[in-house]
Amino acid sequence: MDTFVTFTILGLVLGSVYAIAASGLVLTYNTSGIFNFAHGAQAMLGAFVYWQLSVGWGLPTPIALVVVLGIFGPLMGLGLYFLIMRGLRDTAEVTKIVVTVSIMLGMLFLSQWFWHAEEPRTLPMFFGDDSKFTVLGATVHVHELLCLIAAAAIAVGLRLLFTRTRMGTTMRGVVDDPDLLRLSGHNPERIAGFSWALSSMLAVLAGILVTPISGGTLEANLLTLLVIDAFAAAMFGRLRSIPRTFVGALVLGLAGTYLLGYAPTSWTWSSNLRVSLPMIALFVVLIVLPQDRLRGAAVRTRERYHVPSVRKAVGWAVALVVIVFLIRQLMVESAVTTLTIGVCFAIVALSLTLLTGYAGEMNLAPLSFGAIATIIVFHFGITGSGLAQRLTLVGVVLGVIVAALVGGLVALPALRLRGLYLALATMAFGVFLSNMVLRDTTEHELFGVKFSIFTGGTLVIPPLQVGPLDLADPTAFLMTATVLFAILGVGVIALRNSGYGRRLTAMKDSPAASAMLGQNLVRLKLSVFVLSAGIAGLGGVLMSSALGSVSGESFTIVISLSLLMLTVVAGIGYVSGAFFGGVMAGVGFSIIMVSFNNLAKTQPDLEGLFLLLGNLAAVSPALIGIGVGHNPSGTVHQVVEGYRKLRDARPVLVGGAAVVAVAYVLALTGILDNWWFATITIVTVFALPVVGEMLMPTAVLGEEEAARRRPVDPERVGVDEPYSAETIARVDRELGLPPLPVRTSDEATAQAPESTPEKELTAHV
Structure with missing residues (x-):
């Protein structure tokens, strides 16, 4: 009986932490339509910051909690939404996934940058490991009781928020029809930002609570993947229902601990099965739950690809x-x-x-x-x-x-x-x-x-x-x-x-x-x-x-x-x-990091600079991935489009090829270092379209676009350049004058016999 109660309590505690983390996923998905794969990394980063404040710097636990849960967590969520997430509208599902994955990887690399994995870190339970009491013969720590209380309070609070408050109603309407919500006098961006701040706070709370339960050791990859187990709990509620999400989380927690306690000793793979159980449950839930109907119309996104012959x-x-x-x-x-x-x-x-x-x-x-x-x-x-x-x-x-x-x-x-x-x-x-x-x-x-x-x-x-x-x-x-x-x-x-x-x-x-x-x-x-x-x-x-x-x-x-x-x-x-x-x-990036680390060893005077550059190289893939929302078609598409414009600018193409060829010969003969050759080649490839626009604008951009981009000398208008509506607008911009008022078609027809571009320009200037 004692064993059963022990594993039941442990399962409820673990399930309650899953529930707290999963509720944050439900919040962000219901207000932005984005499934946040970085949720576990947010929990991990919050746990590390809490360790730094409470253990590393010795701040009292209440103050550290207020700083992490009241300031750091919400600000992290607000920053993610307003800087990144709201720019992902009209992008394909894979782009949304990749951006959140990039954030996850960036947070992992960032944590390894500031908190080196070689140094062991442990996070104690609230009120200490010795603060415990007995229930039906089973030992319960105060920290575990706090997990249960926090999970129950959050479940009730979120339920009341979604069903009994105006804010909850508007939060559900943000992703369904933000334009209609805006017409009703609400600000969808502010509501979505609030939900991301609240979700981030819940993720950080889950990371702080689960670390002492899972052993107390802070390890970036393990903690991130541990909170990812909450994905299965979120899918129990189909990313919509908070109560079903909490029930699913408790079921997962109990199933894992019962498997650990009652699996036959002959099952040598039982520990692996327990670790895999949330993912098995996630797969089963995804298969069993009813799916959305096939969409009837094509969804136009910003991704554009050109398939060659x-x-x-x-x-x-x-x-x-x-x-x-x-x-x-x-x-x-x-x-x-x-x-x-x-x-x-x-x-x-x-x-x-x-x-x-x-x-x-x-x-x-x-x-x-x-x-x-x-x-x-x-x-x-x-x-x-x-x-x-x-x-x-x-x-x-x-x-x-x-x-x-x-x-x-x-x-x-x-x-x-x-x-x-x-x-x-x-x-x-x-x-x-x-x-x-x-x-x-x-x-x-x-x-x-x-x-x-x-x-x-x-x-x-x-x-x-x-x-x-x-x-x-x-x-x-x-x-x-x-x-x-x-x-x-x-x-x-x-x-x-x-x-x-x-x-x-x-x-x-x-x-x-x-x-x-x-x-x-x-x-x-x-x-x-x-x-x-x-x-x-x-x-x-x-x-x-x-x-x-x-x-x-x-x-x-x-x-x-x-x-x-x-x-x-x-x-x-x-x-x-x-x-x-x-x-x-x-x-690619591993070579860059190794090169900077080697430079740091060979040149001690610049060790700090090279180590900084190496860490930046480690984080750079994630930073690049975060920016894919602004260019969802990818870098290759951007380069291809740039070179399409150079088809009539053959001298530029020949010149770029000659630069690369000369650099290759110099590198082959040992005159030029391989790194310099690689740098020259990369810069030439990416800079050639820009150079083509500068040297041969008419061939690259076309006559009309080149003329539009050409700077205007107001004193020469009417001498070297004829009057036109476009010329008048360019002169206005050059002189800093307000634009001409837009006339109706009736006014334009009535004034047509007397009006000429010369008269309009003279009258306006």
Whole structure:
């Protein structure tokens, strides 16, 4: 009996913390339509700030709580909404997800910047660990009682807020029809900002309460993922009902503690199952709950992508292979392997271009399918022993097939899901795989055969050998991975330009219209998931082989989310976006950070500056991802649009190519450092459209636009430049005069015989 009461109380306490965190998610979603994936990171950051105030600086606990809950938490929520979230209207669901994921990653990097992970930090319970009493033979800490009281008070308070107050009614109307709410005399922005402030405060409170219960140790990644378990509780209430959300949270808390207390001792995987239970519940709830109806009209968003023809794609594919080969000539052997890892990440990112960029379907865990393929090739695709071990082509093909089949199995129950629900389902699968499968290092026996899934916690993956092609050679591996990406990229573009690709686009724009035209949406979704999972599996196997050995940490959900974020930033609707996003996710920013750290060691006088730049480089991917709301089509789209204008400015293009070619020759001969070559190349690529507008404005912008942007000398109007309505307006702007009053059509007709531009200009000036 004592055991049952103990685990019941512990489950209720843990569930109450989930309920507090989940209620914040419901608040923000109901007022802005944005599911905040950074909610757990907000809880983590608030817990660290509270530790710094109460333990690090020794402030009294009440004062620290007032500062964190009354000032820091609400200001963090207000800042997120007014600086970032309200700019996400009319963007696709993937853009909204990526921005909140970027905030989550930015907060993680920020916490690691200020609070180094090497230094242990613990957060004690309120009133101390010795403040406890007995209930039915079970020991209850005062801190745990406070969790229950806080959860009950918040549940009642939010219920009354939503049902009994005018503020609650207006909060529900913000996301449904903000224009109508504005006509009623309310300010939707202010109401949404209030809900984000309240949600942030609840997240911080959850982080402070849950840390002592989970052991007291502050660790950024673990605390963020722990609060992410509240996602399942929020989905119990379907992101709308506070009471159902609290019930779901309590059920999750009780189920986890009962599993811990009463699972058979023969279940060696019971601890992994307990950790995975919230994600299993999230997946089940998403499948069981009724979904929204298919939308009947296309939703116009600000994302715009240009799909090249297959002929152009082939040309760019050949150019990519040549460019990578030329860059290889400048690199040392260790750097070649690093770039190879980046290209393998790009292959995984290519699966997102097909699935999300073309079909509009979501997958937040692409590396999970790479992990599945890696496990298969480790057990069934390695031949030889010792240093002579090699991957076999049959093993790689088998791993890709199994990854594709698993992708189909995951997609099959999720076929009825769309948008956010589908994203959460794939995230639940990724977290479940990391917690349940990739942690399973024990030996099992099935039908007399002994095996382990993730043997020893680390899998050694040798290079592939196919006939005379041995990828043990770093250059051969790099060029093979590049050629594979080029071939797959051309194949993806050819698929997009086919009838199948047009059906995918129709399904993305309007599922209801696509279904009415006779398209089988189930077959389309299933097929594109299978293809995408197969591509991700191939990239995962090559990445594991390039790394040499992988652990469960190589496939965590955080890495998958980083890959998705950078692919969207680069342009998820472009194959080139997948390449640049994958390379940057795999190696780009890590190389920059390592370089700054090495500079700090070699130059002690500037150590502080280089360490600062290294930390800024760590945070920069998240900062870039946050800005994707202002450019939802991605960086590649912006660059492509800039170069489209240079088609008639060939001297500018030739000049830019000459600058890069000269820099390459100087780097090849050792006169120019590789970092300088990379800097010159990047600056030239991004600056060329701007230089073209400056040097050849008429060819780049067209005569009319160039004339409009050309500065006006008021003294020469009427001498070198004829009078016109546009000229008069430009003169007004140049002289700082108010614009001419807008006349009605009747007034313009009556004055037409006597009025001329000269007379209007003279009278106005």
